[in-house]
Amino acid sequence: xxxxxxxxxxxxxxxxxxxxxxxxxxxxxxxxxxxxxxxxxxxxxxxxxxxxxxxxxxxxxxxxxxxxxxxxxxxxxxxxxxxxxxxxxxxxxxxxxxxxxxxxxxxxxxxxxxxxxxxxxxxxxxxxxxxxxxxxxxxxxxxxxxxxxxxxxxxxxxxxxxxxxxxxxxxxxxxxxxxxxxxxxxxxxxxxxxxxxxxxxxxxxxxxxxxxxxxxxxxxxxxxxxxxxxxxxxxxxxxxxxxxxxxxxxxxxxxxxxxxxxxxxxxxxxxxxxxxxxxxxxxxxxxxxxxxxxxxxxxxxxxxxxxxxxxxxxxxxxxxxxxxxxxxxxxxxxxxxxxxxxxx
Numbered sequence: 001x002x003x004x005x006x007x008x009x010x011x012x013x014x015x016x017x018x019x020x021x022x023x024x025x026x027x028x029x030x031x032x033x034x035x036x037x038x039x040x041x042x043x044x045x046x047x048x049x050x051x052x053x054x055x056x057x058x059x060x061x062x063x064x065x066x067x068x069x070x071x072x073x074x075x076x077x078x079x080x081x082x083x084x085x086x087x088x089x090x091x092x093x094x095x096x097x098x099x100x101x102x103x104x105x106x107x108x109x110x111x112x113x114x115x116x117x118x119x120x121x122x123x124x125x126x127x128x129x130x131x132x133x134x135x136x137x138x139x140x141x142x143x144x145x146x147x148x149x150x151x152x153x154x155x156x157x158x159x160x161x162x163x164x165x166x167x168x169x170x171x172x173x174x175x176x177x178x179x180x181x182x183x184x185x186x187x188x189x190x191x192x193x194x195x196x197x198x199x200x201x202x203x204x205x206x207x208x209x210x211x212x213x214x215x216x217x218x219x220x221x222x223x224x225x226x227x228x229x230x231x232x233x234x235x236x237x238x239x240x241x242x243x244x245x246x247x248x249x250x251x252x253x254x255x256x257x258x259x260x261x262x263x264x265x266x267x268x269x270x271x272x273x274x275x276x277x278x279x280x281x282x283x284x285x286x287x288x289x290x291x292x293x294x295x296x297x298x299x300x301x302x303x304x305x306x307x308x309x310x311x312x313x314x315x316x317x318x319x320x321x322x323x324x325x326x327x328x329x330x331x332x333x334x335x336x337x338x339x340x341x342x343x344x
Contacts, residue, residue, distance in 0.1 A: 013038035016095060023199055023239060024072060028057055028065035033074055036093050048075070048091050073097030073203075078107070178215035186214035189224050189231075190247065196232055199240045206244045213251040220255075230254060278302055280331065301328050309335035 015034055022030070032052055036044075039051070052062045069075035076092045092098075092107050178186075190207040193200040202210070217227050231250055240246045275289040280302025290299035298306070305328040312318060313336050320329050 014095075019095075022072075023241065024201075024243070025068045026065065028061050029068040031055065032057065032062075032065050033069060033093065033095070037095050047089070048093065069093070073099065073103075076100065076103035076107070178212060178219055182215035182218045183211045185218055185224060186227075187211040189228050190214055192228065193231060193243075193247075196228075197235065197240075200231075200243045200247065202243050202247070210244070210248055210251060213248065213255070216255055217251070280306060301325060302331055304328055305331035306335055308332045309339060312336040313339045 013034055014037075019025070019030055019033060032048075032055065035055060036048070036051055043051075048066065049062060052058070052065070057065065066075065070077075074094055074097055076094075076098065078090045079087060081087050090107070090111065092103055092110070094103070094106065098106065187207050190202055190210055191204070194202070214227060217230075218224070222230075231247060236246075273292055275291050276297070278288055278290050278297075278299045280298030288299070296303070304324075308320075308324070308328070309332045312332065318333070320332070324332075
């Protein structure tokens with residue numbers, strides 16, 4: 001891209017790079033800010049909405065521009081009610097972002113009546129009784145005159161109306177409140193992100209609102225360096241439009257899962273029992289050893305042969321199942337003969 005620029009000799013307005021290059025404010029907010037800064041002093045008595053109409057900025061476009069200027073500290077408003085019940089709004093539009101206290105100091109210097117607009121509201125005065133006829137009914141208050149709605153941008157003499165969109169508030173975390181030390185460490189990490197990526201610039205209030213979520217990471221064993229790396233890694237290709245929204249989403253959906261408690265160790269296997277001599281072989285059979293599982297004294301083969309011998313005596317048969325071993329058959333026959341030799 002080629003660029004040719006000639007600085008004007010007159011009729012120009014200084015525009016800070018922080019405003020012109022800001023990705024957190026749209027073009028309407030930037031144009032409105034620069035337009036008002038370039039007006040002569042005689043034109044600053046008009047409300048911001050009236051000046052915006054001269055730029056053909058109305059309705060939703062003006063409300064969005066006004067909201068962004070307020071969120072980033074360029075626009076400050078004070079509303080108060082006068083003695084006659086009329087509401088008054090005083091606005092301060094600065095070329096640099098100001099905190100609420102800083103804006104109040106500038107307002108006190110620029111407006112002689114700045115300190116008088118914030119006096120506490122007086123209770124409404126009752127309507128005086130009529131001089132021609134007795135007063136009927138209960139006392140009533142003075143009615144406030146008609147006013148144009150907020151959409152018409154009459155901000156000089158209008159009652160306060162709620163903003164078009166509520167300011168974002170941090171969602172309360174269902175878990176226990178993090179310790180103050182974790183909150184301080186988390187806030188320090190969040191405020192340091194702007195040094196690595198300018199688009200992640202957070203105000204002090206925004207950092208404190210997100211500190212609770214970031215502290216969860218630290219309390220789960222994540223170091224400050226790892227937390228900073230996780231918030232800076234894999235930036236979106238289209239850029240970050242809202243640092244508060246982007247970091248809040250990443251802190252919520254990428255928070256590490258706490259490590260599961262270690263499973264208790266399995267109990268050691270019981271010690272192996274010693275080999276013993278099987279008592280179920282009978283006197284004529286060859287002795288053999290087996291390893292008992294419980295308190296049994298005969299091996300499994302001999303116990304099966306004993307059970308089959310009883311069946312042979314009851315059925316008077318010598319048929320054997322095909323799966324019986326020769327040892328089981330010998331023991332079964334010997335036990336069956338022994339049972340038959342007993343007196344009935």
